Every structure is written in structure tokens, then in C-alpha cells.
Amino acid sequence: MTPPAATTTAGSLPQPEGLQSIVADLSSDQRAFKNVPWGKPMMWIFLVSDTFIFGSFLISYMTVRMSTTVPWPNPSEVFSLTLFGKTVPLLLIAIMTFVLISSSGTMALAVNFGYRRDRAKTVLFLLLTAALGETFVGMQAFEWTKLILEGVRPWANPWGAAQFGSSFFMITGFHGTHVTIGVIFLVIVAIKVLRGDLDKERPGFLTGRKGNYEIVEIMGLYWHFVDLVWVFIFAFFYLW
Amino acid sequence: MTNADGQHVAHAEGQPGPHVQGQQHPLGIYFKIWGLLFVLSIGSYLVDYFHFQGYLRWTLISVFMLLKAGLIVAVFMHMLWERLALVYAIVVPPLLLLVLLGIAALEGDYTLLTRGTFFGTAAEAPAKHQ
Numbered sequence: 287m288t289p290p291a292a293t294t295t296a297g298s299l300p301q302p303e304g305l306q307s308i309v310a311d312l313s314s315d316q317r318a319f320k321n322v323p324w325g326k327p328m329m330w331i332f333l334v335s336d337t338f339i340f341g342s343f344l345i346s347y348m349t350v351r352m353s354t355t356v357p358w359p360n361p362s363e364v365f366s367l368t369l370f371g372k373t374v375p376l377l378l379i380a381i382m383t384f385v386l387i388s389s390s391g392t393m394a395l396a397v398n399f400g401y402r403r404d405r406a407k408t409v410l411f412l413l414l415t416a417a418l419g420e421t422f423v424g425m426q427a428f429e430w431t432k433l434i435l436e437g438v439r440p441w442a443n444p445w446g447a448a449q450f451g452s453s454f455f456m457i458t459g460f461h462g463t464h465v466t467i468g469v470i471f472l473v474i475v476a477i478k479v480l481r482g483d484l485d486k487e488r489p490g491f492l493t494g495r496k497g498n499y500e501i502v503e504i505m506g507l508y509w510h511f512v513d514l515v516w517v518f519i520f521a522f523f524y525l526w
Numbered sequence: 527m528t529n530a531d532g533q534h535v536a537h538a539e540g541q542p543g544p545h546v547q548g549q550q551h552p553l554g555i556y557f558k559i560w561g562l563l564f565v566l567s568i569g570s571y572l573v574d575y576f577h578f579q580g581y582l583r584w585t586l587i588s589v590f591m592l593l594k595a596g597l598i599v600a601v602f603m604h605m606l607w608e609r610l611a612l613v614y615a616i617v618v619p620p621l622l623l624l625v626l627l628g629i630a631a632l633e634g635d636y637t638l639l640t641r642g643t644f645f646g647t648a649a650e651a652p653a654k655h656q
Contacts, residue, residue: 304610311611319612330616341623345630352634355641362574380571387567391560394602401550503604510602514595521591525574526584 329504333511336464340515343460344522347453359445361524365429379524382425383516386465389418390513393506400502405479408502412476415509419469426462430455457519464512475505559601566594 302310311318319327351358362375369377396411433454437444440452478484478497487496570590573583600606605613 307609308611308614311609319609319615322609322612327612327615330612334616334619337620338623341620341626345623345627348627349630349634349637352631353637353641355638355645376571376574380567383567383571384564387560387563390563390598390602391556394556394560395553398551398553398556507603510598513602514598517591517594517598521570521587525570525587 323500325500325504326507329507333507336511336515340457340460340518343457344518347457347523350449350453351447354447354449356447358447359443359450361526364433364445365524376524378425378429379520382422383520385418385422385425386513386516389415389422390510392418393509397503397506400479400484400499403485403499405482405485409476409480412472412479412502412505416469416472416476419465419472419509419512423462423465423469426458426465430458454523457523461512461515461519464515468509468512471505472509475501555601559597563594563597566590566597570594 311320365379366373366375367377368374392411392415396408396415399407399411433451438451438454440455442448443451478490479502483490484497484499484501487498489495490497567590570587573586573590578586599617605616
């Protein structure tokens with residue numbers, strides 16, 4: 287069933303600027319967010335909901351940490367690595383941050399090359415992003431292993447307030463899961479680009495809609511969100 | 527030939543066409559912001575490395591965090607060039623979370639106070655992570 291060709295309201299009405307454009311976009315019987323392919327606002331709305339999830343985790347972590355009568359473990363000491371006899375605080379976390387920021391950079395490049403329809407470079411940067419993401423998860427898994435071996439549990443740890451373990455595992459666990467899911471989707475999108483599905487506008491597996499290079503940008507939104515969450519976790523949990 | 531969006535006018539020929547939302551920005555801006563993010567991350571790390579304490583520590587951590595977050599959202603996620611309605615629809619709800627943050631901070635402080643008052647000597651010196 288072919289949908290009827292819709293007229294774009296963007297062309298027929300004069301467009302006000304600034305704050306008035308917000309009112310104009312949202313009022314009356316028309317499509318909001320003109321000229322934005324629908325997939326993008328949908329991903330953004332999902333990301334807002336995910337922001338609420340991570341926001342509730344981080345805010346509750348803040349509440350718990352502020353109200354604990356037992357000292358909170360010092361993250362600089364807990365997350366330090368000993369290299370060549372010298373203790374370097376937060377080294378692994380710093381490396382993880384650089385890895386994830388690099389992956390954001392490669393993702394932005396992948397989106398750009400996607401719109402230029404340079405399939406080879408798009409696939410290259412998508413897979414590079416996935417590899418960096420997986421590296422991040424690997425390092426997070428190493429961190430978990432190290433802490434569990436040192437005796438950190440959701441209900442207790444050797445260094446201080448009992449809630450440290452549950453906060454840490456919950457927040458980083460959710461984040462690591464998001465990264466892993468992102469890696470899987472990155473590979474899926476890379477395969478679609480490689481096969482030329484987007485150039486031929488072939489419909490996807492789960493949808494009848496035609497594929498196009500916007501899905502690379504939409505994937506990019508998700509991946510940048512994952513990096514964004516890490517920026518907040520890094521600041522609030524590890525540094526604070 | 528138009529699809530339901532009415533946007534991809536020249537798609538039948540396989541040309542990019544007047545692609546409305548294509549990120550046709552020159553690559554340079556991504557590298558610059560990338561570099562800036564690295565610098566801000568190094569700054570964040572140095573806050574801990576140099577053992578800054580107290581308000582200076584928290585202010586620097588927050589400033590670096592917000593700058594990084596802002597750059598990622600604005601440039602990498604393309605928000606800088608989006609329609610204002612979309613920008614506001616996405617940015618305002620998380621900002622409202624700051625209200626929840628403020629309420630939770632007040633509650634945390636209050637919980638600490640009551641624990642110190644009512645639960646005896648073990649809780650008399652409320653632990654504050656410096």
C-alpha cells in the first residue's frame with residue numbers, strides 16, 4: 287500500500303525565526319520538526335528516555351553517597367593501577383575515556399562519509415567505532431573482574447560504604463550493556479552499508495521502509511549518547 | 527520522484543539530490559572538536575592527578591563535564607544545526623532533571639543530618655568525601 291504523496295508544509299507557509307519557530311512548529315494541525323526525517327526525532331526521544339534512566343541512577347547514587355555515615359571509598363585509590371611499581375590513579379579510566387571519545391570521533395566521520403556516499407570509508411569508520419567500543423567494554427570487564435576479586439560486592443566492600451558496590455555495578459553495568467548493544471547495531475549498519483542496501487534503498491529486515499544513509503546518522507546519535515553518559519559517569523563516579 | 531517525506535527529489539537517478547539533513551559539513555570541524563574533547567578529558571584527569579580538593583575540584587569537574595557534554599551534543603550529535611523546536615524538545619527535559627537533582631541533594635543532606643542526630647556515636651561524625 288503506497289502512502290499518498292504528502293505535501294510539505296515547510297514550503298507552503300512562511301517560516302518564522304527563533305522562538306516563534308518553536309511555536310509555529312508545534313501549533314496547529316501539522317507535522318512538528320519540519321524537514322527532519324522522522325527517524326531522527328524518534329531516536330532523540332528514545333535518548334531522552336534513556337537520559338531519565340541514567341539520570342535516576344546517578345541522582346540516586348548522589349543521594350546515597352551524600353547521606354552515608356560510613357566514608358565512601360576513594361575512587362582514586364580504588365581505580366588505580368600499579369605499573370612498574372608506581373601507582374597511577376584512574377589510569378584505566380582515563381584510557382577508557384580516550385577510547386570512547388575516539389570512537390565518537392570515528393562515528394562522526396562515518397556519518398559524514400555516509401552522506402557523501404563513500405561506502406568504503408563509512409564501513410571502515412563504522413567498524414572502527416565498533417572495535418573501539420568493544421575495547422571499552424573489554425576494559426570495563428577487566429575493571430569489574432579486578433574489583434570482584436578484591437572483594438567488592440553489591441552489599442559490601444573492603445574499603446567503605448556498602449552502597450559503593452551496588453552503585454558501581456548498576457551504573458557501569460547499564461552503561462556497558464548500552465555500549466555492547468551499540469556495537470552490535472554498528473556492525474549491522476556496517477553490513478547494510480557494505481552490501482549497498484542504503485544506495486539501493488532496500489527495505490530493512492524489520493521494516494518495509496526504504497533504507498537510506500540517515501540510519502548511519504541515527505546510529506551515530508545513539509553512539510554519541512553512550513559517550514555522553516560516560517562523560518557524566520566519569521565525572522560523577524570516578525572523579526568526584 | 528518523491529517518497530512520503532517529499533524530500534529526495536532526485537533519488538531515481540541515484541544522485542544525492544537536495545538532501546535536506548545531510549551532514550555535509552567539512553571534516554575539519556569534527557577533528558577540531560575531537561581535539562578539544564581530548565584536551566577537556568586531560569583537564570578532567572589532571573584535576574584528580576593534582577589532588578585538587580573542595581569547591582575547586584567540584585567546580586572544575588563540573589565545568590569540564592558540561593563543556594564536553596555540550597560539545598558532543600551540539601557538534602557530534604548535530605544539535606547546533608537542528609530546528610529550534612527539536613533542540614528545545616530534547617534539551618529542556620534533561621535540564622528539568624536538575625530540579626530532581628536539587629531535591630535529591632536536599633534530601634540526602636537531611637538524611638545525613640537525621641542519621642547523625644538519631645543513630646548514636648557511630649554516626650556522629652558524618653563522613654564527607656573530600
